[in-house]
Amino acid sequence: MLKHKWVLLISMLINMGIGLVMPITTIYIHTVLGKPLSVAGTTLLFFSGASMVGNVIGGRLFDRWSHKGPVIVGQTIASLSLLIIALSPTWPLYPIVLVFYGLGIGTAFASFNGLVAILQADEPLMFNYSFLAANVGMAVGSLSAGVLFAISIHLTFLVPGILFGLAVLIDIFKLEDGNAQTVKGPTNNVVSNPIHGAFRSIILIAFAFFVIWIGYSQWNTNLSTYMTSHGASVAEYSALFTLNAVVLVLIQPFGNRILPRIFPRKKYQVIFGTVVFACSFLMIIHQPHYINFVMGMLLLTFGEMVVMPTIPAWLNEFATPGNRGTIQSISSLAGGFGRAVGPLLGSLIIEATSYPAMFMWLCAADIVGAGLLVLAIDRQPNGK
CATH class of the missing domain: 1.20.1250.20 (MFS general substrate transporter like domains)
Structure with a gap:
């Protein structure tokens, strides 16, 4: 039997949320909001930059604060960002909040990978199982994105916001935490x-x-x-x-x-x-x-x-x-x-x-x- 099923479920949920959001980002900015492709590309560049900053923050918090704390913080930021966009997917609010969304998922991913790294000692294929769960979530999310987008842009962002919220609840009630070691000096x-x-x-x-x-x-x-x-x-x-x-x-x-x-x-x-x-x-x-x-x-x-x-x-x-x-x-x-x-x-x-x-x-x-x-x-x- 697979160990750490809750961790794999979290991986699936957050990647399902990402799979719902990212495929329609350029289409929404260019086709619906009427902005040039260069603006869409610039928005994605800022999103990627924020995600990279989140990676650094998540990794450092994992080492110096808590194992599951930065996962919760990052996923909460991502969830709230998507819920705000769902309420008002307008310009310029959309690209601004998308940057915070990138910061949130960057923080969550770096610390989540740190958690998986610890669990690998107990389950040698933990990274492989997490990757598989992530791809299941990404596949479902990507296939569903077009359907939700055709129904309502509000629903397109509401659903992944809820998925990230569910991941936060699992983090809080099912994940075991470990106090990060505060290591001084070199x-x-x-x-x-x-x-x-x-x-x-x-x-x-x-x-x-x-x-x-x-x-x-x-x-x-x-x-x-x-x-x-x-x-x-x-x-x-x-x-x-x-x-x-x-x-x-x-x-x-x-x-x-x-x-x-x-x-x-x-x-x-x-x-x-x-x-x-x-x-x-x-x-x-x-x-x-x-x-x-x-x-x-x-x-x-x-x-x-x-x-x-x-x-x-x-x-x-x-x-x-x-x-x-x-x-x-x-x-x-x-x-x-x-x-x-x-x-x-x-x-x-x-x-x-x-x-x-x-x-x-x-x-x-x-x-x-x-x-x-x-x-x-x-x-x-x-x-x-």
Whole structure:
């Protein structure tokens, strides 16, 4: 039986809420509120920046204050923000409150990952199970977003606000708390971690995660224009992400059992997954047919299954009780920064060269990231 079911339910609920909000953000700002796409992009940039600030805050609070306290604070901020937008989804209130929403989920995610990192000692596949629960929630949320948006914009934000509120109640009544260790002096610094080479490895892992998310963000943004210019409909483009969610939910339970046997060390699992990410772009460089996009998405999904839960688990090997939340916030920061700059960077490469050239650059960047990971260490803090 799975342990820590309440933690997995929280992961599912908050990702369901995010899946309801994010797919309609650009559409709502541009189509309903009548703002230029550049304004929508700027709003999302501020949202990502606030989320990254929340990552830092959540990680530090987890280490110095409480294990579940910052999770509750972050989810409460996110819930209240969505309820305010549900009452008055108007301009300029909407983008302002969306920034607070980003701050809330950033705080919640960093501290929640710290909590999962602690539970991993009791359940070795805790990150994998949490990732699976998150994808179930994201799939349900994304599929429901269009339905709720067609009914009412108020309902579109009310439902995820309620979901975050339910997560807060579970936090309060079902999660066990642990008092964070207040570590004074240099012992709370990642640089002084007793594992030789830990700081270098953490930086290399964070850089690889940053590069991966730059590429992943293209599928959520610039690929829509590329696909539709080659005859695909918006519905066919959206279907790729339904495929992504369904395949993740179906294959990850098998991946959880098989991949550790093939790659006993997390280092080589992440390197393999990063190369798979690179190959997803090779599928669509010279053959922009819909079947190639499907095959590219399947490779992307497989790489996601291999990499996304493994990186925080790998980083947790370098953590001590006094910096576990801070180290987990590093992966959130790296991913958030990649998501923030990825769409802009991709569009600049496209304008300067072409879509195929961008795919080649992204493929090469993933290969470089995978190569650099060879220099990282992979062992438990006790030296095993």
